[in-house]
Amino acid sequence: MSTSDFIVFGAPRIERDEIDEVVRCLESGWIGTGPRVARFEKEFATYKETPFAAAVSSCTAAIHLSVLAAGIGAGDEVITTPMTFCASVNAIVHAGATPVLADVDPETMNIDPAEVEARITPNTKAILPVHFAGRSANMEALTDIARHHGLKIIEDCAHAIETQYRGRPAGTFGDFGCFSFYATKNVTTGEGGMVLTKNEDDLARIKMLALHGMSKDAWKRFSDEGYKHYFVVETGFKYNMMDLQAALGIHQLQRVEANWRRRAEIWQQYNEAFVGLPLTLPAKPEADTRHAYHLYTILIDKESAGITRDEFLDAITAREIGVGVHYMSIPEHPVYQERFGWRPEDYPNAMRIGRQTVSLPLSAKLTDAEVTKVVQAVQATLNAAGKRQVVKDNRQGATSNDRGGCGQPISALST
Numbered sequence: 001m002s003t004s005d006f007i008v009f010g011a012p013r014i015e016r017d018e019i020d021e022v023v024r025c026l027e028s029g030w031i032g033t034g035p036r037v038a039r040f041e042k043e044f045a046t047y048k049e050t051p052f053a054a055a056v057s058s059c060t061a062a063i064h065l066s067v068l069a070a071g072i073g074a075g076d077e078v079i080t081t082p083m084t085f086c087a088s089v090n091a092i093v094h095a096g097a098t099p100v101l102a103d104v105d106p107e108t109m110n111i112d113p114a115e116v117e118a119r120i121t122p123n124t125k126a127i128l129p130v131h132f133a134g135r136s137a138n139m140e141a142l143t144d145i146a147r148h149h150g151l152k153i154i155e156d157c158a159h160a161i162e163t164q165y166r167g168r169p170a171g172t173f174g175d176f177g178c179f180s181f182y183a184t185k186n187v188t189t190g191e192g193g194m195v196l197t198k199n200e201d202d203l204a205r206i207k208m209l210a211l212h213g214m215s216k217d218a219w220k221r222f223s224d225e226g227y228k229h230y231f232v233v234e235t236g237f238k239y240n241m242m243d244l245q246a247a248l249g250i251h252q253l254q255r256v257e258a259n260w261r262r263r264a265e266i267w268q269q270y271n272e273a274f275v276g277l278p279l280t281l282p283a284k285p286e287a288d289t290r291h292a293y294h295l296y297t298i299l300i301d302k303e304s305a306g307i308t309r310d311e312f313l314d315a316i317t318a319r320e321i322g323v324g325v326h327y328m329s330i331p332e333h334p335v336y337q338e339r340f341g342w343r344p345e346d347y348p349n350a351m352r353i354g355r356q357t358v359s360l361p362l363s364a365k366l367t368d369a370e371v372t373k374v375v376q377a378v379q380a381t382l383n384a385a386g387k388r389q390v391v392k393d394n395r396q397g398a399t400s401n402d403r404g405g406c407g408q409p410i411s412a413l414s415t
């Protein structure tokens with residue numbers, strides 16, 4: 001679908017500054033890894049209040065390198081959440097380690113520390129929490145568990161650029177913090193990622209592994225300082241970020257707070273507009289934490305909404321609104337069932353969320369008119385489903401109240 005009225009899910013807000021910087025980068029003759037990447041790393045580290053940041057090609061690469069740099073490999077287990085993108089699990093597998101799932105808290109949708117504790121074995125080497133949708137995981141409990149059992153923490157911060165937990169930025173609790181700058185993320189470079197480390201040694205190893213395993217500062221070999229020989233000291237990867245990407249990131253980062261405020265506003269408008277509808281809203285942000293407002297996820301339960309989640313997705317898309325599913329729980333995917341014997345019902349909270357969840361557009365690019373369009377589409381879809389449900393229930397002798405009162409009139413959002 002490509003009509004101009006269609007609201008593209010996760011459309012990035014790209015402005016003149018980014019475009020001009022990309023053009024300057026192209027004209028500079030240096031489009032690969034160079035000065036713009038170095039500047040983006042420095043400015044991202046400053047934003048996250050930490051000294052050590054390495055830019056890479058994706059968050060998937062960031063997690064893969066972090067697991068390797070943590071010294072984790074064959075025979076080791078890493079505990080992560082079933083409510084995540086496949087990349088979190090795949091990166092553990094690519095490092096040669098075994099992923100172990102711990103179910104999520106049904107309300108916060110973040111990994112449940114008690115479930116983590118229950119899955120620790122002598123082979124467990126790390127915990128890999130995801131700050132789901134931008135809401136911080138329970139870092140106090142997780143860091144306590146890690147300390148007690150001598151485990152590393154690798155934070156998947158793909159949703160959590162602006163997230164803070166009790167005044168401290170997400171990605172600085174663990175030994176490694178991994179960020180995504182994919183097209184839909186809160187700061188985008190098209191594709192891209194960043195690793196925060198706790199110390200200089202880990203940073204050097206991540207940088208070396210991200211560039212073929214070449215000795216330190218290999219990228220300087222083409223500079224005007226004269227030719228520099230490089231030596232390959234490990235069999236590394238091609239995971240470096242390009243200056244072309246960093247050109248976008250530098251200016252995206254300058255607007256990170258303004259974009260966060262816009263998404264916080266949209267989040268609030270959705271919350272107010274959906275009161276009384278038969279759906280579950282995102283849990284209220286926890287006191288003393290900062291939510292990144294990356295995903296606005298509602299739950300559609302057929303029992304109360306009178307419509308399945310997938311029917312809801314189709315109905316909203318037909319109203320020219322791009323929606324997402326974050327995520328079907330990891331054990332729903334055949335590859336993990338076959339390889340690890342995982343079954344969705346063994347992680348019941350993640351299974352239920354994964355089968356009911358819908359992500360509505362939350363980009364800072366959305367206009368007020370587009371937010372109103374989303375609200376009206378959700379209201380109209382649920383009201384139509386409610387009316388069908390009332391007719392069906394009346395035939396079966398039930399009352400509409402049993403269905404959560406979804407046959408309400410459509411009310412326009414006042415913005």
Ligand SMILES: Cc1ncc(COP(=O)(O)O)c(C=O)c1O
Nearest residue numbers: 058059060085087158180181182
């Ligand atoms: C939770 C989570 N982890 C990891 C990733 C992987 O990020 P990337 O696409 O930058 O590799 C994503 C991307 O959507 C994600 O949402």
